[in-house]
Amino acid sequence: MTKILDEPRYVCALGALQTVEAIYKAIPVVHAGPGCTAKVSIGGRSGYLGTQTVPCTNVGETEVVFGGEEKLHDVIENSLKVMDGDIFIVLSGCTTEIVGDDIDNVVGTFKDSEKPVLSVPTAGFKGTNIEGHEWVVDAIIDQYLSKRYFGEKIKGLVNIWGPVPSYDPHWVGNFRELENLIRELGLTPNCIFGEYRGIDNINLVPRAKYNLLVAPWVGLGNVKNLKEKFGTPYLHYPTLPIGAHETSLFLRTVGKEFNVDSNLVEELITRKEKEYYYYIERSCSFFFENRASSKMFSTVASADYALSLSRFFVNDMGLVPSKQYITEGVPEEHYDRIRQYFKEFNYEIEAEVVFSNDGYQIHQQIENDDYAGTPLILGSIYEKKLASKLNGTFLCVSTPYAERVVIHSSYVGYHGGLKLLEDLYTSVFQKFN
Amino acid sequence: MKINLKNNEVAVRENRLGSITAYNGSIKDFAEKSGCAGCGDKKRCFSQSSMCNNMCAIGQLFSIYDAAIVQHGPSGCAAIAMGAFMNDLLVKAVGKKPKEHSAYTCTDMQESDTVFGAIENLKDVIVETYNRYKPKAIFVAASCVSGVIGEDMESVIDDLKDIVPVPIAPVHCEGFKTQIWASGFDAAFHAVLKYIVKPAQKKTNKVNVINFAGGTSWNSRADVTRLLAVMGVEPTFLLSTSTIEELEHLSEAVATVSTCGTLSSYLGNGLEQEFGVPFIRSLQPHGIKGYEDWALKLAKELGKEEEVKAYLAEERRIYLPQIEEFTKKLKGKRAMIAMGPSYSQNYARILQEFGMVVEHVTSWHMDDLYDDGTVPHALQYQMDNAENDYTFSVNDLQNYEFVNILKKLNPDVFITRHPAGMIVWSMKLGIPAYNVRDEYTSFGYVGTLRFAKALYYTVTNKSFTDNLAKHVKLPYNEWWYHQPADAFFVD
Numbered sequence A: 001m002t003k004i005l006d007e008p009r010y011v012c013a014l015g016a017l018q019t020v021e022a023i024y025k026a027i028p029v030v031h032a033g034p035g036c037t038a039k040v041s042i043g044g045r046s047g048y049l050g051t052q053t054v055p056c057t058n059v060g061e062t063e064v065v066f067g068g069e070e071k072l073h074d075v076i077e078n079s080l081k082v083m084d085g086d087i088f089i090v091l092s093g094c095t096t097e098i099v100g101d102d103i104d105n106v107v108g109t110f111k112d113s114e115k116p117v118l119s120v121p122t123a124g125f126k127g128t129n130i131e132g133h134e135w136v137v138d139a140i141i142d143q144y145l146s147k148r149y150f151g152e153k154i155k156g157l158v159n160i161w162g163p164v165p166s167y168d169p170h171w172v173g174n175f176r177e178l179e180n181l182i183r184e185l186g187l188t189p190n191c192i193f194g195e196y197r198g199i200d201n202i203n204l205v206p207r208a209k210y211n212l213l214v215a216p217w218v219g220l221g222n223v224k225n226l227k228e229k230f231g232t233p234y235l236h237y238p239t240l241p242i243g244a245h246e247t248s249l250f251l252r253t254v255g256k257e258f259n260v261d262s263n264l265v266e267e268l269i270t271r272k273e274k275e276y277y278y279y280i281e282r283s284c285s286f287f288f289e290n291r292a293s294s295k296m297f298s299t300v301a302s303a304d305y306a307l308s309l310s311r312f313f314v315n316d317m318g319l320v321p322s323k324q325y326i327t328e329g330v331p332e333e334h335y336d337r338i339r340q341y342f343k344e345f346n347y348e349i350e351a352e353v354v355f356s357n358d359g360y361q362i363h364q365q366i367e368n369d370d371y372a373g374t375p376l377i378l379g380s381i382y383e384k385k386l387a388s389k390l391n392g393t394f395l396c397v398s399t400p401y402a403e404r405v406v407i408h409s410s411y412v413g414y415h416g417g418l419k420l421l422e423d424l425y426t427s428v429f430q431k432f433n
Numbered sequence B: 001m002k003i004n005l006k007n008n009e010v011a012v013r014e015n016r017l018g019s020i021t022a023y024n025g026s027i028k029d030f031a032e033k034s035g036c037a038g039c040g041d042k043k044r045c046f047s048q049s050s051m052c053n054n055m056c057a058i059g060q061l062f063s064i065y066d067a068a069i070v071q072h073g074p075s076g077c078a079a080i081a082m083g084a085f086m087n088d089l090l091v092k093a094v095g096k097k098p099k100e101h102s103a104y105t106c107t108d109m110q111e112s113d114t115v116f117g118a119i120e121n122l123k124d125v126i127v128e129t130y131n132r133y134k135p136k137a138i139f140v141a142a143s144c145v146s147g148v149i150g151e152d153m154e155s156v157i158d159d160l161k162d163i164v165p166v167p168i169a170p171v172h173c174e175g176f177k178t179q180i181w182a183s184g185f186d187a188a189f190h191a192v193l194k195y196i197v198k199p200a201q202k203k204t205n206k207v208n209v210i211n212f213a214g215g216t217s218w219n220s221r222a223d224v225t226r227l228l229a230v231m232g233v234e235p236t237f238l239l240s241t242s243t244i245e246e247l248e249h250l251s252e253a254v255a256t257v258s259t260c261g262t263l264s265s266y267l268g269n270g271l272e273q274e275f276g277v278p279f280i281r282s283l284q285p286h287g288i289k290g291y292e293d294w295a296l297k298l299a300k301e302l303g304k305e306e307e308v309k310a311y312l313a314e315e316r317r318i319y320l321p322q323i324e325e326f327t328k329k330l331k332g333k334r335a336m337i338a339m340g341p342s343y344s345q346n347y348a349r350i351l352q353e354f355g356m357v358v359e360h361v362t363s364w365h366m367d368d369l370y371d372d373g374t375v376p377h378a379l380q381y382q383m384d385n386a387e388n389d390y391t392f393s394v395n396d397l398q399n400y401e402f403v404n405i406l407k408k409l410n411p412d413v414f415i416t417r418h419p420a421g422m423i424v425w426s427m428k429l430g431i432p433a434y435n436v437r438d439e440y441t442s443f444g445y446v447g448t449l450r451f452a453k454a455l456y457y458t459v460t461n462k463s464f465t466d467n468l469a470k471h472v473k474l475p476y477n478e479w480w481y482h483q484p485a486d487a488f489f490v491d
């Protein structure tokens, strides 16, 4: 069978460098060709670091012919001098792994350096950036956290995992809102990604009482690893909670699992739902008029958004799912479990799941399906023209995400659901002006 | 001659044009040592991520309206396909309908492919790409992986010639082969010249304008068209938004011009050498001197000097007093520039025209001699005319090096062009910066006026820069700022 990647929706494992960049003052040191960093930096923004400040060996002909170990050694050594970082993570690319550089050996020579230096093999041909994300977190657990004792468990401390930095366009806001929800339950969140979250947060990871994974598949390996290494139990909640229905369910589930007083939980939910429905009530008159509204929808997105948005549109908004396309190259071992998630909607509604990264075929299927009127397409930038061709409503939710700029917003939680509706109905409005 | 279309691939710039990526000195020192050749190249024992030739090659070819790209490599190499639709604005501006699909596919090489090769899958992907999108040509881009495992890219042409009825053009842009991403322009243009351009049947009234994908910000392409109309000719903008059919006929144009010396060397000289299309050698059309030199040299080639002089005189009458009004205010302001080799030298000249003090120029690389054996014009101009012996450095996007220089110089303004995010590093230091993202920013008198105003406003209201600098820190240790910028150069 032809192996064709048409209109890519993910990048190679080296894309995990964005996971490193998401940790404040963590410095990726890339051992790869000169263009790899710039290419896989799909978010492409400048933060504390940016594509152009990432140390890189820029592997050329000399290193391909004679090996690049010496160059790597120099670049790591000098990165430690030049870069103001707290933890250095070496990521290798295709060429250096094919020519057989012994990267572990080079990195091993820095084991006594003042700042930790870790390494993750992220050759492009070994997997996707989403898998690479998981490997980076595992490297932090195995090569750094397991090597020392960081202190006793802290009561109520919960590590939060799930969104893949930069790949999830709303990752910073989503982590922040997950933290807020945990805080509202009277627990203490800990997250290693986002707003100034860095080495101090990493050091807290083994001290947490619980790990909370909010994603359908990526990160499962990490929370299992943490359980094994530090005996921390984990809760796997597959859906990013968007809107009232899911967020309330999320709070109940987390509260029960992490021993929060159920009265407190119910009180919180009542208060939040009341607030949420104030805003829904004053806006819903235009949600369902038939020039613009849809009855059926498809997501063409990574599994986390496909699942979370489906649950929002079915369980909160009363829409009916057409096929849901999952596009980030999910490893097959997760297929069955993910399919099952799409069979658990209200009113025994189920959705058919298609795992595919082939935009051309996905578009053909969507064009052939009937959406009982205006289709609602929640996809990547590739679906924008398709939606307009079908007179549909479109919202860009998945990578590549060249549609709108996300600075601070999130779709998580009660507020996130309202934000999602704002974005969606803004794009409906704009169809008419 | 450095151009030989019989070869499958073109040599990289280090070997072909004597280009360098490391130098630290001054413009006079550079001139005295007679440029790159005398200064020699250096390596670095610390470096930051740069860009690769594959990005540049595909960036060019991808913008052809009706061609397809097949990337032979792992998924990451094809990541720029995600920027597919950023060209739509330009496509609409030239009256074409944006494509429904990007027609940019990838062979998604896996671990086993690196062991056994993947030519068979490559062939399948080419055929599938053709069947899906019916492009007028297919460019097959090499990657580091295909290069290291030694894939025979040329073999697919013969094998598929009865199945795929359009040209299949291998593009040798393996990232590891060069530190100079501009080598990718040459690889792309080699493929265009070798596989697409046909011998001339007739002469047309077209002028080939080699440019990037700019010109949408202020509808600058219309300014080019207006100027050329004075000479009775029309532009064919290359390669962005062009069609394969237009490219087939490049040989029939009356001349070739360009907005960028770095970009155009191979295609401009190749068209002249192989197809007899005169390549206009001039300053690039940025700022007053550049625009006039560019317009008049083209006019001379076409025998339209009087017409163009009259046109320029009228434009001068309108714009020069307005430009003067702003340059008065900019006079004496100290600036640092960091851009590609051609743009950096052209912008140094513009700032000199404004009466500003160029304190430092950084070029992302430097070519010794272009494909016709000439020294880059804008560089020659600086070597001959720069009033002050400003410090000059060459580095391939080495952020730590130019930030080191920037911090020590503390100029009034920092000007850069790409990557787009480059200016933030200056603003974080509290130095206002301007990003010349659209290549036509200073095109002609009208562009020069626009740029002068923009610069003036940039140095006038520094609020954002002040605010940002107060709240953020650059990712470098203080130690680094006390080292010489070339501390990590090695022979």
Ligand code: SF4
Residues within 6 Å of the ligand: A032, A033, A034, A035, A036, A037, A039, A094, B052, B053, B054, B055, B073, B076, B077, B142, B143, B144, B145, B173, B174, B175, B176
């Ligand atoms: S692997 Fe090579 S061709 Fe691909 S992005 Fe990296 S440097 Fe460029």
